[in-house]
Amino acid sequence: MKEVILCKYGEIILKGANRATFESSLVKELRRRASPLGTFKIYFRQSTIYIEPQDDFSDMDAMYDTARHVFGIVGVTRCAVCEKNMDSILETVRAYLPEKLEGKRTFKVEAKRSDKRFPLKSPEISAEVGGVILSMVRGIRVDVHNPEVTVGVEVRDEHAYVRAAQESGAGGLPIRSAGRGLLLLSGGIDSPVAGCMMAKRGMEIEAVHFDSFPYTSERALEKVMTLAEEMCEFCSRIHVHTISLTHIQEAIRDNCDEDYFTLLLRVFMMRLAERCAREYNCQALVTGESLGQVASQTLKAISVTDSVVDIPVFRPCIGLDKNEIVTYARYYGTFETSILPFEDCCTVFTPRHPKTQPKREGVMAELEKLPVEELLEEAYATLRTTTKRIFPEYR
Ligand code: ATP
Ligand code: MG
Numbered sequence: 001m002k003e004v005i006l007c008k009y010g011e012i013i014l015k016g017a018n019r020a021t022f023e024s025s026l027v028k029e030l031r032r033r034a035s036p037l038g039t040f041k042i043y044f045r046q047s048t049i050y051i052e053p054q055d056d057f058s059d060m061d062a063m064y065d066t067a068r069h070v071f072g073i074v075g076v077t078r079c080a081v082c083e084k085n086m087d088s089i090l091e092t093v094r095a096y097l098p099e100k101l102e103g104k105r106t107f108k109v110e111a112k113r114s115d116k117r118f119p120l121k122s123p124e125i126s127a128e129v130g131g132v133i134l135s136m137v138r139g140i141r142v143d144v145h146n147p148e149v150t151v152g153v154e155v156r157d158e159h160a161y162v163r164a165a166q167e168s169g170a171g172g173l174p175i176r177s178a179g180r181g182l183l184l185l186s187g188g189i190d191s192p193v194a195g196c197m198m199a200k201r202g203m204e205i206e207a208v209h210f211d212s213f214p215y216t217s218e219r220a221l222e223k224v225m226t227l228a229e230e231m232c233e234f235c236s237r238i239h240v241h242t243i244s245l246t247h248i249q250e251a252i253r254d255n256c257d258e259d260y261f262t263l264l265l266r267v268f269m270m271r272l273a274e275r276c277a278r279e280y281n282c283q284a285l286v287t288g289e290s291l292g293q294v295a296s297q298t299l300k301a302i303s304v305t306d307s308v309v310d311i312p313v314f315r316p317c318i319g320l321d322k323n324e325i326v327t328y329a330r331y332y333g334t335f336e337t338s339i340l341p342f343e344d345c346c347t348v349f350t351p352r353h354p355k356t357q358p359k360r361e362g363v364m365a366e367l368e369k370l371p372v373e374e375l376l377e378e379a380y381a382t383l384r385t386t387t388k389r390i391f392p393e394y395r
Helices: 016-037 062-067 086-096 120-134 192-202 220-237 246-255 258-279 299-307 323-332 360-367 371-378
Strands: 003-009 038-043 048-053 075-084 106-113 151-157 159-168 180-184 204-213 237-244 284-286 382-391
Touching: 003 016, 003 062, 003 159, 016 038, 016 062, 048 062, 062 075, 075 086, 075 299, 075 323, 086 120, 086 159, 086 204, 086 323, 106 120, 120 151, 159 323, 180 258, 192 204, 192 220, 192 284, 192 323, 204 220, 204 258, 220 323, 220 371, 237 258, 237 371, 246 258, 246 371, 258 284, 258 299, 258 360, 258 371, 299 360
Parallel strands: 106 151, 180 204, 180 284, 204 237
Antiparallel strands: 003 048, 003 075, 038 048, 075 159, 151 159, 237 382
16 A cells, blocks of 8 residues: 655745745755655645655655654645545555554544545545444544544545544744844753744754853753754754853953843853854844843843844744743753753853843943953854754755
8 A cells, every 4th residue: 555645834825926935945855854764756736745655665654753843844644545436545444544543432534625526525525434434443433523533535636545643743934935043052941942933934043152161061062062953853954153252251250340241241142143143144143032031131131232233133932931931842852951951151150140120331331341352353263163964964
């Protein structure tokens, strides 16, 4: 029996003239992800992407799994393909479904014909298929409101498809369809989530991480690299730039009012990130800030850090509570790594009484005590780039 994977896409259908571009970028992304998994034919037709294995060695489980993590796809299903007539559909139901319905207590059938010339209407198809299932699976009964399994039958242009389940996809828009953003990636819970949220809206994500050797350790950096790698399950590929803040932090510690330490550090981070964004063609910065979460994330503090750069700054977590961000982190697969206990440059030389209602003039006056441009230049010269990919051959 021939089995295929069908992917449904959502919002793209509304894209009018640009729709074809979105569709082909989805297909391209699926082809890239399919390459180490076997030989698949992947194409779109009737608002659906078809993924057809070309031999018995192609890994359908892995293909299904990766398709669920491709932004732009709202539903993924595995189904058996058959001829467009009732005999063939019922024969497929008998051969394909018993194993999938074993032990289940309730089901319903959803039939759909996009080919309106098919002689039976959808409710008639459902009734026939339902009858076969009832006679074939012991103890199962129909529950149209809250079924354990929804069996699907779709009669499309060329073939009919029978499935036992449909799962939701990652949603959003295809990767690389909405420009490129530079994520300020720390080792925390929030910033990986922020990156994935923007990637979901089609943004290609590049990252910058600031370390502070020897105050932060090699293992703290490794943790960030692991996070970037984990994000690749959804973001596919991330160039990670690292920049050392050690001298900047020492200069702040030695010359400035302690209450301003964190804010000053954030000013330097934003300036360096802006420069990095310009060099690597990123059109926006992305941070994991959430309003009021810590002293440096009050409205006043954010206004100050925003005012030192001239590039859009996206903060997709801004209105989320921590527990909501944690739910996302679990979904994106970064949570367990994020909670490993390593230090971040923000946690060295932390002020005892950080300013929560800073005035821009106050911050600027502290900055005057430092050779800002020189420090920025020196720090930027430490930039190093590593690339993380969903698998080594991903291009
Ligand atoms: P996260 O959980 O993302 O670390 P947080 O709640 O710890 O966030 P902060 O430490 O104040 O908050 O950092 C706010 C944002 O600044 C982070 O979400 C991240 O975007 C950026 N940031 C913080 N530290 C670093 C760093 N070492 N390198 C790069 N970006 C950083
Ligand atoms: Mg942090």
